[in-house]
Amino acid sequence: MSTTTRRRVKVASLAPEFYQAMIALDAQSALGLDPLLAHLVRIRASQLNGCAYCLDMHTLDARHLGESEQRLHLLATWREAGKFFTPKERAALALTESITLVSVDHVPDEVYDAAAEQFDDKELAQLIGLIVTINAWTRIGVTGRLEPGHYSPS
Template sequence: MSKRLNYSEIAPEGVKALGGVYGYVMQSGLSPVLVDLVYLRVSQINNCAYCLDMHTRDLIKKGVSVEKLALVQAWREGGALFDSRERAALAWAESVTLVAQTGVPDSAYEVARTVFDERELVDLTIAIALMNTYNRMAISFRNTPQAAIEQ
């Protein structure tokens, strides 16, 4: 599969605007590991190879164990590998990413709001929406994962 186009070159202002949102999320006070776990889970749901590769590498650099990375997709069965904030964030990420199927029910909101304050929940939702956007850009224009380039 080859790259269709380089959207960073074609629409640098748009990509810069997305980068501004990314910068906001990174300074939001949410744990960088938590945010990257959410980014990884959203990318798994959307099957974005480019983003899966990037966020797996980022989490490894942040010291997350291979065992934990291997179970992100099955975090509910991951036991103590995932703390209560991570479990709540991953559940929220799944519900928001799959909004057309889930409608983000009250039950999902109730779980998330017991763990996150209002600002954190808004910031987490912004992060989830941003990753869904990045996934759609990378998939639509066939960004090549770094792992594929290194081969």
């Protein structure tokens, strides 16, 4: 039998130094990567981690940058969606899933190698940083039970 916690701490207000460090990390994490690709990565990790707040935020941001509804709807099934995602996007999404679900199969060589074929070393390092960062944010969102519907793209 589970019990529901009635109160969740607000990390932003109760650990402001940590929260500001996360914002600084987030600002650096996608430098040099295509902004739409970065949002696809964020959305996929948010889907896998069940973070409604992050999913809401990054789908709004992706739409704001011109991402299509069709690709957003197909993202959860990107492997089956064929032509809708480029080889570079597919490699990034596979790496996102491997890093996000690291306890399942760590990061298989073939997944890493496929990403390394699509991204130069600097881009690959940024992509890894982006995936690590969104996974940290989703843990904050899920743990704090942050509610979607309050975010607006800037």
